[in-house]
Amino acid sequence: MSPRSASVNEELRRRSRERLLQATVELVGERGYEATTLADIADRAGAARGLVSYYFPGKRPLVQSAVHRLMHMTLSEALEREPVTTDGRERMARAIDAVLGLTRSHTTLMRMHMAGILQAEGFIQCPEQQRLAFLLEDTVTRYGSEQPEHDYRLLRALLMGAVVALLLPGAPMPLGSLRAELFQRYGLEWELGTPPQDEEPAPR
Template identity: 35%
Template sequence: MPRSARVNQEMRERSRERILAAALEVFAARGYEAASISEITARADVSRGLVAYYFATKEQLAAELLDRWLDGITGILTIEGTPDERLAGIIDGALMAAATTLPIQRLAITLMMQPSTHDVFARVEADKNVRLAQVEDAIRSIFAARGAADPAVEEMLLRATLEGVTVKLAIYRQTFPLEAVRRRLYVTYDLPQPVAPLPVPSPPVDRLRAR
């Protein structure tokens, strides 16, 4: 009995997702430059032709993963509440994303910073310009509501701080005191201290060392 169009579509989507998951694993293990389509094909356990059907180049795979990463950032637009509650939600959301999605965070950091791949990141970022501007404006509106003299600078500083935390966590995952840093950020922005810790591992404050 022939498969229905819906079943065929679901199968295609599952194959595509499997390829993307495999690409992220290979990029995380080997780095973008060293990773090959052959390795991704083997990890996904699909034919090379199927990979080529969805993604003609390795750059397209990376671009799709980055696209999803940027979509995750725009999730802050759904945070509701007072300006303080929204700011706390942004801080917690960014820290949770850093702690629970390290492979894609590492990929984004790598593509941003390496001269040979920066253009890949820039192209994906440009495609998301409207949504990213909405995120920036949302953060700026929060700081404006809190009485900041220059909401644009505050937005840039917050994002730079959270991105710096992500970089350090990616390098020093086992020794980075995420909860202590979170609570220090709350103090910095004069927010009420959180009632409960984030539901992710967080070692005590000591020294950042790779293990």
Template identity: 35%
Template structure:
């Protein structure tokens, strides 16, 4: 039997790390970070304890990797936006990417939110943010530039407000699942910023709920 190629080895390593991180995220969210054990994670991932230790020396390393990967996904969301594009088009793209990303990765979003709200994880998340200070500043500045181009009196306040609105939507979507009227909320956000009627977005069918009363699903 011929030896595996380096590419095959890389793919196997990537697959193993993905299984471990997915299992850790689930266990941390279900058991609480402080109560979760490496043994629970290895059992959920279907790998040996030695393999987990090989990639992640401590439970905190696992937490740091999970939160870092999630934050990196957010911070790179604007990387390919045209620097001199029409500001309204850019703002519409930001809103749509945030909503589409949340709705298509709802399970992960929900688990990360559960994890971030636990008292024992706050310090690690703060360090993850500090480790990405330059990328976070670039992300914030990109949003502020869009609002400045739209003529905002205080682009920094507008950037903070937009992020608060979107993060609130993502939180409600994670809690209320199929009962949250995401498509209608998207139209309202477009109207709020004077972006016109949005073109259809390929949102999952189960997020096109009627605008009614929010209630958490049973079970």
């Protein structure tokens, strides 16, 4: 196989995988995890059923990869939106707002994602998760961290905890309160990032 043919095939595989991940986000968001089958996802993506198994060992890994892709795309868009900034504090605020915002824009998907992580399958490593991790570690580096790897893991843990609290059935925390706590933790002013229009910071 020529280098050009190999490159074309690689691009086709990448696009097929992307279509499957996007279809997963759409269907699980519409129907929920249990009501979405791998066959449904393949049909929505316009792919053969066997292609799903080729890329992913099961539905749970597929869904986790799809959510990590969504989180990476959302975070990337937030960090690079106009006006583009290199200010570490603004980028940290944008990162927090991007992740917390997914609990509103993709509530069903994010609730299912967190439930899956807390079950036996645990946290699944995948290319999408690695790209998300790179962006978050770059964020803490620009913020001024002297221990980026450690501080990335701490930021990830804080964001996961906040997402769980926002999605807790029957007793969710207000987004404004959790945002205020995280912003105080990182010394950020409420006006940074994208403040929620319908909530004010919790009084301290």
